[in-house]
Amino acid sequence: MQANYVFRVTVQLDPPTAHLDPDRFETVCRLPAATPGTDGWLFFQYNLWRGDIADADHMQSLLMEKLGVEVIEASFSELETDSAYRAALESEIETDLSRFNADSVDAVVHQHLGSSIHVRDAEAIPDA
Template identity: 45%
Template structure:
């Protein structure tokens, strides 16, 4: 089983030393950040439910704090975080749907599809394990 969350993060570069400056137009960079998705049913597997809403970051300040931590940069330098997709293989996706189905009430949903749509929107890409 393999899955990861992909985020697009815009970070502002800041010189580490006095006397060094950056041209304003070149001081920001956008990176794609990947975070391993915990195995369904294990600690932290509800990251998507607690962080995303309809395929978008639910709390931008929280997402910026997370991205800063993951990248090891000062929080003030993270300007924006956008959720791109959950990239998953079939085995992980099946396990995820199974865990959701076991407790639909926790997702305030009537079906697994509704729960997935509610938190991930259409931002799920299922790939072969060999890719």
């Protein structure tokens, strides 16, 4: 069971003893998704809305902490997941729909991830 939250990020490098050109570039960042039901599994609820970042400043700070470099811009690309993770996520959401103020699992997934969830073979999902 494997999944990653995938972001496009623009980072700024400013080394104290060198000059870089370019010193700003775009790259892909993958954050491993916590196993549904464990600490951190509600990342999507706290950070995403309709397939976009809900709070850009917060997400930039979070990504700066994870990456150790200045993040100028960030956008959510997708939750890449295998079918086992997706099934576990949906099962965990279903156990407490009231937490999400929704009537169905599909509504929760759409509210937070939009259509930005892609199921792949586990072997095709890079380790974060």
